[in-house]
Amino acid sequence: MSGNSMIARFLIGLSFVIHPALAVSEEESKCHTVQGPDSDTNPGENKERFEYRITVADKLRLSAASAGAEWLETEGLLLRARVEADSDSWGTALQLVQKACRQAELALQQAEYESKAWKNRVVD
Amino acid sequence: MTNTIKVKTKLSGDVAQIKSLLLHPMETGSRKDPDSGAIIPAHHITQLIFTNNGKQVMVANFSTAVSKNPYFGFSFKGAKAGDTLNVSWVDNIGEKGELETSLK
């Protein structure tokens, strides 16, 4: 890895920087995609929809955690989602859940891939 | 309790080399508490004074921009083994520290 690409990796920061072969496609994803703010909201059903999705996301997060692969911000995103939901900001809440859910999914994929891949990096 | 002052002295002829390390937070007064968000008030050493056998050999005046747990080193002439070196500091809220040692 060159110095520049190393720096680039750090600068990318908050975006997903998982190897392309690892990315979970939208079709495979267990997470619901939110198209934009409020596009997915529907008075009366918001609460139910939110609770379902946050449960899915949190389960994925816990699976990632038990694989020792949980990402730094995932739990925080879910906590923020809960705060938004409590103040009826359903659009924002669902977006945060989606982001956390995708993070958890990618973390799990990462753990699965790494369960074998790490061996290829051992200095020998 | 740990003294807030540590001193190392070295005599070469009649020159005493003094190195000192002080235990002090040296708060600038512009830092915020990460939890409460409240500004942490300035708390810093203002003067550090060295006397040798009662004669003042150094007065160091510090602002908040001297590093946390300050280090200060200097040398003076006319010293001999057995001289009494006194080191003392005072800070902006009136706290003090003092240490006395003999040169060797």
Add this chain to the structure above:
Amino acid sequence: MQFTKRALMKGSFAMLALAALPRFLLAAAWPEKAFSAPGMSASLKELFGTDVTTTTDKITLKVPEIAENGAVVPVSIKTSLENVESISIVVEKNPRPMVANFEIPSGTLADISSRIKMAETSDVTAVVKTSDGLYSTAKQVKVTIGGCGG
């Protein structure tokens, strides 16, 4: 480079704690105005009555080129100038540029070292007051934002 137990222990055994005595009665007052002045020129004027200094190569200022950590920048100053009365460290870009001032009575060598905080990349200036005026020398120290650190 070895840091031996012996070298350090020697230092720690040299200490002896005593009850506090009011040594501060002996010293001149802490120059509060110079330390709270917001600009380099103002802080020099507060302390010395003027901000005019003569640059000289007779002051040796040792600072790093790039600070490892802006919170702890080692600074050493010594000078071959005669009749030195005080040495000051000034960091131009600090919110309050006057960092420290050391009063040098006769018999004390004009040779000091300390560690200072720097808010950003700036010139560090050593100002030496002698019986015939103010002298200075300056060097730039780069302060960077670390990656991970240590």
Add this chain to the structure above:
Amino acid sequence: MIRAITIGLIILFASMVFQSAYAGPPEDRRAFIAYFESRFPAIPFAEYANGIYAIDQDARDQWLEIEEFPPYEFAVEQGASLWQERFPDGKSYSDCFKNSKNGVRQNYPEFDTRTGEVVTLAKAINLCRNKHGQNTLEFGGEKILALSAFIAFESRGEPFNINVPNDDVRALAAYEEGKRFYYTKRGQLNLSCADCHVVSVGQYVRADHLSASLGHPTHFPVYRSKFGSMLSLHQRFAGCVRDVRAKPFELQSTEYRALEYFLTYMSNGLEVNGPGARK
């Protein structure tokens, strides 16, 4: 003739497979050291104990200035007085750490064949306290850091001598777990310890040079200028894990203890030079 060659090849091949499949700790360590030696031919082995200051001259000069009178001396002093305290049963720490005259830092982490656990120095301090009816000190807290600093100080100059007993499969499993942790990419940045500290060693991360893994544990605990306080190796691990944007593990967790076991074994032969001073 052909048969002899075939058999010879089979034996050769089998031994290669055997070797790579069963590369044990000593082989790992030799390869690890050889890697850094080929990356930095000018740096003598012993220098790796100085961490980043082995490869960054400007930073080294500043570090040496700090070492003129390092702020960790307050922690060493505090640790020395804690070490001398007597427990209510009349015993003290020196009763738990048998060969403490030559220091003990160099022997930790130690694999306890009785419990099957990796025991780090911090763990050993608390085990000692518990054995003599004392409460458990908070990991990463001031007291345990002061004791660790004092113990490291008393052990200076002793070469690390971590043992992975080859007659205990659990010891090898713990070592392997640490090794796996070390090479596993994690977090949003998808980086392993080795990505930064082996593959990209010496390169910049923003304004910092990446230090070599060889020698990483020798100087802990350290006084970090950034925090103005002492920091344990596990707190540093947590910092790195956070830096790659993964959720850190608990201090003294099985994961970090295994990692410390592996990493310190890699540094066998380097001298204890803790406590250290870092930016």
